[in-house]
Amino acid sequence: MSAESYAWTAHEIRDAVTSGAVSARAVAESYLARIEACDQKVQAYVDVWAESALAQADAVDARLARGEDVGPLAGVPVGLKDLFCTKQGFTTCCSKILKGYRSPFDATVVERLADAGAVFLGKLNMDEFAMGSSTENSAVQVTRNPWNLACVPGGSSGGSAAAVAADECAFALGSDTGGSIRQPAACCGCVGLKPTYGRVSRYGLVAFASSLDQVGPLTKDVEDCALAMNVLSGRDERDSTSADLPVGDFTAALRPDAKGLRIGLPKEYFTDALGADMREKIEAAVSALEGQGAEVVEVSLPHTEYAVAVYYIICTAEASANLARFDGVRYGHRAAAAADVEELYRRTKTEGFGPEVQRRILLGTYVLSSGYYDAYYSKAQRVRSLIRKDFLDAFEQCDVIVGPTSPTPAFRLGEKTADPLEMYLSDIYTISINLAGIPAMSMPCGLTESGLPAGLQIMGKPFDEATILRVGYAYEQNRGLDMGRPAVA
Amino acid sequence: MEYEAVIGMEVHVELNTDSKVFCGCSTDFDAPPNTNVCPVCLGMPGVLPVINRMAVEYSVAAGLALGCTISRWSKMDRKNYFYPDLAKNYQISQYDLPLTYDGSLEIEVDGVRKRIGITRAHLEEDTARNTHSLGGGVSGVDFNRSGVALLEIVSEPDIRSAAEAFAYLTALKQILQYLGVSDCNMEEGSLRAEANISLRPVGATEFGTKTEVKNVASFSGTQRAIEYEIARQRAILEEGGAVLQETRGWDADRGVTVSQRSKESAHDYRYFPEPDLVPLAVDEAWEATIRETLPELPQARRDRFMEQYGLPAYDTGVLTADRAMADYFEAVVEAGAEPKQAGNWVMGDLQKLLADGDVPIGECRVEPDGLAAMIGLIDKGVISGKIAKDVLAEMFATGKAPGTVVEQRGLVQISDADELAEVARAVIEANPGPAGDYRGGKKNALGFLVGQMMKATKGKANPKLANELLQHELEKG
Amino acid sequence: MGKITKQDVEYVSGLAHLTLDEETKERLVGELSEILGYMEKLNELDTSNIEPTMHALEMTNVYREDKVQPSLDRETALMNAPDSDGEYFLVPKILDTE
Numbered sequence A: 001m002s003a004e005s006y007a008w009t010a011h012e013i014r015d016a017v018t019s020g021a022v023s024a025r026a027v028a029e030s031y032l033a034r035i036e037a038c039d040q041k042v043q044a045y046v047d048v049w050a051e052s053a054l055a056q057a058d059a060v061d062a063r064l065a066r067g068e069d070v071g072p073l074a075g076v077p078v079g080l081k082d083l084f085c086t087k088q089g090f091t092t093c094c095s096k097i098l099k100g101y102r103s104p105f106d107a108t109v110v111e112r113l114a115d116a117g118a119v120f121l122g123k124l125n126m127d128e129f130a131m132g133s134s135t136e137n138s139a140v141q142v143t144r145n146p147w148n149l150a151c152v153p154g155g156s157s158g159g160s161a162a163a164v165a166a167d168e169c170a171f172a173l174g175s176d177t178g179g180s181i182r183q184p185a186a187c188c189g190c191v192g193l194k195p196t197y198g199r200v201s202r203y204g205l206v207a208f209a210s211s212l213d214q215v216g217p218l219t220k221d222v223e224d225c226a227l228a229m230n231v232l233s234g235r236d237e238r239d240s241t242s243a244d245l246p247v248g249d250f251t252a253a254l255r256p257d258a259k260g261l262r263i264g265l266p267k268e269y270f271t272d273a274l275g276a277d278m279r280e281k282i283e284a285a286v287s288a289l290e291g292q293g294a295e296v297v298e299v300s301l302p303h304t305e306y307a308v309a310v311y312y313i314i315c316t317a318e319a320s321a322n323l324a325r326f327d328g329v330r331y332g333h334r335a336a337a338a339a340d341v342e343e344l345y346r347r348t349k350t351e352g353f354g355p356e357v358q359r360r361i362l363l364g365t366y367v368l369s370s371g372y373y374d375a376y377y378s379k380a381q382r383v384r385s386l387i388r389k390d391f392l393d394a395f396e397q398c399d400v401i402v403g404p405t406s407p408t409p410a411f412r413l414g415e416k417t418a419d420p421l422e423m424y425l426s427d428i429y430t431i432s433i434n435l436a437g438i439p440a441m442s443m444p445c446g447l448t449e450s451g452l453p454a455g456l457q458i459m460g461k462p463f464d465e466a467t468i469l470r471v472g473y474a475y476e477q478n479r480g481l482d483m484g485r486p487a488v489a
Numbered sequence B: 001m002e003y004e005a006v007i008g009m010e011v012h013v014e015l016n017t018d019s020k021v022f023c024g025c026s027t028d029f030d031a032p033p034n035t036n037v038c039p040v041c042l043g044m045p046g047v048l049p050v051i052n053r054m055a056v057e058y059s060v061a062a063g064l065a066l067g068c069t070i071s072r073w074s075k076m077d078r079k080n081y082f083y084p085d086l087a088k089n090y091q092i093s094q095y096d097l098p099l100t101y102d103g104s105l106e107i108e109v110d111g112v113r114k115r116i117g118i119t120r121a122h123l124e125e126d127t128a129r130n131t132h133s134l135g136g137g138v139s140g141v142d143f144n145r146s147g148v149a150l151l152e153i154v155s156e157p158d159i160r161s162a163a164e165a166f167a168y169l170t171a172l173k174q175i176l177q178y179l180g181v182s183d184c185n186m187e188e189g190s191l192r193a194e195a196n197i198s199l200r201p202v203g204a205t206e207f208g209t210k211t212e213v214k215n216v217a218s219f220s221g222t223q224r225a226i227e228y229e230i231a232r233q234r235a236i237l238e239e240g241g242a243v244l245q246e247t248r249g250w251d252a253d254r255g256v257t258v259s260q261r262s263k264e265s266a267h268d269y270r271y272f273p274e275p276d277l278v279p280l281a282v283d284e285a286w287e288a289t290i291r292e293t294l295p296e297l298p299q300a301r302r303d304r305f306m307e308q309y310g311l312p313a314y315d316t317g318v319l320t321a322d323r324a325m326a327d328y329f330e331a332v333v334e335a336g337a338e339p340k341q342a343g344n345w346v347m348g349d350l351q352k353l354l355a356d357g358d359v360p361i362g363e364c365r366v367e368p369d370g371l372a373a374m375i376g377l378i379d380k381g382v383i384s385g386k387i388a389k390d391v392l393a394e395m396f397a398t399g400k401a402p403g404t405v406v407e408q409r410g411l412v413q414i415s416d417a418d419e420l421a422e423v424a425r426a427v428i429e430a431n432p433g434p435a436g437d438y439r440g441g442k443k444n445a446l447g448f449l450v451g452q453m454m455k456a457t458k459g460k461a462n463p464k465l466a467n468e469l470l471q472h473e474l475e476k477g
Numbered sequence C: 001m002g003k004i005t006k007q008d009v010e011y012v013s014g015l016a017h018l019t020l021d022e023e024t025k026e027r028l029v030g031e032l033s034e035i036l037g038y039m040e041k042l043n044e045l046d047t048s049n050i051e052p053t054m055h056a057l058e059m060t061n062v063y064r065e066d067k068v069q070p071s072l073d074r075e076t077a078l079m080n081a082p083d084s085d086g087e088y089f090l091v092p093k094i095l096d097t098e
């Protein structure tokens, strides 16, 4: 273990703090120093809460000193994507329209992390309202990929992924509507899990597309991911869509082998669209799992090619309603000197929302508008049923499905922003999972020739995050490659 | 050409839940502005709605009372439009799968009964309230009402006159109050009615162009507004003009409807299923449980009152207008009072005392068995009907039992013939003129003398006995 | 489904309360046409016998009990208001009554 605690995993920090080997304050100081040293380059944080982080760390140390229970994340420094509501600081979704907004409440997941003893380092950059795949749509700043500062960190949880990769937090919370945890995790070489829809409370997550959004962790390793899921999961009476199902102990399910597990490879994911370099990495990972006792079967997800169309109808429709509330009446940006309410709305929204958000609001408004509902929204909901059924059928033959997280590694800043459809199509491997509501995790499976991480995606049955984590752990423990850490500072 | 009016009603009632439909804020009407608000009903970023079970049960109860079918599978939808009273700029409502649908309501106008179809009754959330009286070119928004549970009840276009509309509203309000699901207080806005009115030539089956009349503050105002609107449309049609489809408001002071906004800017509400809520599935068992809680409804109760108690139609109408009143009446009869007499006292003196004191019957200090006991005292000749009025007033004011009032105030009727004969003689002696008149054949002079006897006994004389004794004494002397 | 027109963009931006300049309108006509054109792919599928999926989660009847919970104090409720008199959220005078 490195002497610098910022390089440790969350479980290492928790063990060291709980055993008294290091104080929570020392860990927090180490991370704050790391942020100080790196974030000018990475630009992951939009707000750093140094003072309160130290106070929270001191509180953990004080509880320990009194012999009190300190929780499963005692002293673990965490970063939050800027769409989690926090009483502390601002909650802006990296949009101009929410500049300066202070939430009067904490998101359920924030409360759960706090109860578990976590220390909050601050808020992380993202694509405005989680709309994007590169974090370039942030109204605040451009975050860079720690592996190559000329490249994007992925998105929309790009700040979260970059902060974890650059050791600027022990783990981070992200949200995933169509891949927004897994794709940046893949781009930055982190572990990122999108839980089953309903597994983690959405209360206090500023909504993008309500039927698709899920909260999840971005971590340095699989064990941390399991640890975070133990804390985040479970029914919340403030979220009607949170499932009332037992959670169990995800860390207890981790085993360093894959014996008796059947791994499905979807033939639709291994086409020419997948770069040769990326394909090689995925195949090597599958071989490693076979070496651990897994049985590999081919499965089919025949409606994969329709997923992007379905997704961009449903998510924009829901977003067009979810974002209607930002109107300058109760909070947020208000255009100056509007003569009447109509003008107030129009100018506030036009000034406050960035181009991608406006584009999606317009698209979503269009597909719901009179005369088009059946052709677009209703049609998309029906094809969504087919996509979901594809997965449930495939899971008759296997325990998990494995494939790439994205067709290519991180691209260069500015490379793709010109063409929205091309950008949308890069979400091809991640969005079907949100449409089906199933859990999926991305984890690093080596570096491509360009020196950027490749992401392996492991998809599971509904509410079977445990098997995903077990497969991921088996692979991680036996993958036989050392990716190292990006050299940022 | 003869025209007939085609009228459909849309009624919004606030449900009587303690907390709002999607959050735990109080529904208290009197709270200062923006004090019954939370992140959910302010539509703040990150919030989610969780539906109030009681609001669903009240909606189902109302649906059942209106003879509606209860959907086994229903859902909430988002209705998208922008307005400063709408916290999220969408209203959570129901679109294609309302909780209840396809019922009817019986009304009676001029003794003729008629059924008005109920298209649907669906659950939704109320909006905030805007105030325009702050001056300074601004309007204020108070979100206390935002998110209060609303039931929207839509009728079929079965109503043909303003009087029928009035009867419809009255019957609907009565049923909802019987159920206890809404206060239906139009002044506080817990009941809001809109009428869709069109005219067509008698015999035609197609609908004419309709106008929507809203912002009426009372049932009688609604009736007047509809009357006005029918006349207005008829005048247009008779001149060969065309009615413009629009929303019209009621100006009660001038007694006219005025155009508010034409429907050219037809709303495109972009309804879609509310993804933050899961479907509502009211199965047979749940429906049956709710059905068991339903009270006897007004029409059934009126029919039974006539049948069981032999009361006239007018009395049953008055006694059943309010469920608590009808319950009270039945309790008085249960305690032993004769129904017609019980009805007269409840509808008469008691009702007046309640109205004068602005006391709801639920808080009346005269218990039903107390009123029955008081009626018993009259029957037994212990007190006169006239004295009983005073006794009731004191019972009402103090909550004392009738026997106690009678005893403490010495109000027992004098039925002792010897004692009263003495008073009669004294009265005759003191009033020789009227006594002489009587004896001279002016029989109506007796009334004055009886009055004097009552005065002398402070009203306690048994009037029948006093009458007899006076005649006896006059004729004998 | 067809190619989106400038009138469509104007209609939709009206519903969404966004003001677009001419250049943006032109750009959006192109972009939205391309995206919506791509979505026509869904017409390849016969979905006449397929039920729509509203939620990936098959849940029904999630309720809260009718209990009053504490509200925000007014100061907090109005904390983020761009304009307020300490009692109300203020907006430019509303003339048209809904």
Ligand SMILES: [Mg+2]
Pocket (backbone or CB within 6 Å): B012, B093, B124, B152
């Ligand atoms: Mg309504």
Ligand SMILES: [Zn+2]
Pocket (backbone or CB within 6 Å): B020, B023, B024, B025, B036, B037, B038, B039, B040, B041, B042, B147
């Ligand atoms: Zn509330």
